[in-house]
Amino acid sequence: METILNDKRAGTRQLLPLFPSVLLIVFVFGSALAYMLSTAFFEYRPPYVVAEFTLENFQHFFSTSLYLGTLYVTLRVAAVSSLLCLVMGYPIAYGLARSKSRFERSVLFTGVLITLFVGIIERIYAWILLLDDNGIINGFLTYLGLGRVHLMYNELGIVIVSTHYLLPFAVFTLMGSIGSVGSSLEEMALGLGASRIRVFVDITLPLTLPGIMSSVLLTFSLGVSAWAIPMMMGGGLVWMLSNMVYDRVVSTGNMPFGSAIALVIMLVSISSTLLLTALFSRKIKVE
């Protein structure tokens, strides 16, 4: 009993329960990622993958305007979506952190949680119903006698649905930040006669700057790897990097090049996460 409860030194027996997860995540998942990393440096001689070291895949990626253009579109869509998430998420987060009405908070919360949990199929289907050329919005515009607007099969459509997907992450990050600032400073400034706008601009906004940065970096890192959203909302006319990965791997079987693009996505996404960690030393931890 003593050894079980009080001895905090690691005995092999106590660490044994880690074994299945080490096997699954360190061994299987880790090996899979390591093998993808090496495959990105393999040669592809259709239809075979040859295990010989080459930089050809990366050289090809960074010297072809098609891929550089797609990289640019990917970065732009993720950046615009994460800025939109910031602008749209802030009022919701502020309401959640500060609203005195319990009812308002629980309604907002439920909305954010539904937006977070709703599956990608339902999400995309809902937006297609609205944004399609013959969709509900265009039907309404035609009814009003206005012309049709192209809302999907372009970057706009991808940005709209990406923003819808990423918004809850922005709200949670911002809410934590606004909540931790506390309302006492704001109340003091109000008591001293400052206007609401000045309190917000001079106190709340600067103090929540770390939260703002975290929100943008987090949503950006998630946004660059979007796959289903650009596939459906881009309709083959607008591509993001993930769509190229799928196309190269599934249609042509070019695993080395697909792996190379996947690595580029991973690099962009993870460097954004690392920047976040470095800036705020907000370690990824359990609770």
Add this chain to the structure above:
Amino acid sequence: MSWGITDRIAGFLARAARILVFLFMVGPLFFVLLMSINPQVGVFPPHAISATWYQFLLSRSDFRDGLTVSLLLGLSVTLMAVVIGTLCAFPLARVRFMGRNVLTVIFLSPLIVPEIASAVALLNFFVLIGVISNRFESLLIGLTIIAVPYVIRVVTGSLVGFDRSLEESSLNLGASWAQTTMKITLPLIRPSLLAGALFAFQASFTNVTISIFLSSADVTPLPVVLFSWMRFSFNPSLAAISTLLMVFTTGLIFTLEKLLGLDKLVGVTSGFSPSI
């Protein structure tokens, strides 16, 4: 404190922004519900109500097969993820050992690595080691990797704030370690175990990206079936199944909220990243 006119306008604008963003979040989903009971495709607002698309859905064999595969897969993934995740949560929460923080980050890494990269890596690796010919097993392993981190997060969280005096009393009174675990510890963390199970099920049942890379024509999980409907034939029974899935999701949220409480749920979900 008297409010100046500009403050009033600012307050009004903030409230208006909140309402608009709220509508942006949940509004589109209501149209899915409306369309699912609308018998006429492309007519909006609906002139009549019917269950046509729900009936049509049930008549599709690819839907029934996909649902069967996804349910089997989801339950197997849940079982594996809960067992593996709970086992590993105990040492992570209770034993001090070298490299514990690094290992924690590694265990949660399937949530940080972009899913498209995980999907390609797993496909590539399963082809290498020859597992890929067993599609169901491939999907089971792949989706369990995605589901385990949620269980680890939820269960470790409940073990960190765990009052261990009850366990001590049980052991003092002569119960064995196994009896104490089964009769005291596990029942006390049951809400977290259930929540972890729900997260795991949701993560596997709705997964699109990894499912598409690892599935085949014989073993096709539901999200893959629905995704190909959406890509190749804009089938209106998508509205019906989407509505059903949304009802399921809403139920899930309320159950999770009951089990964990709102604050903890938010803590866990801030690391939740369903596939896009």
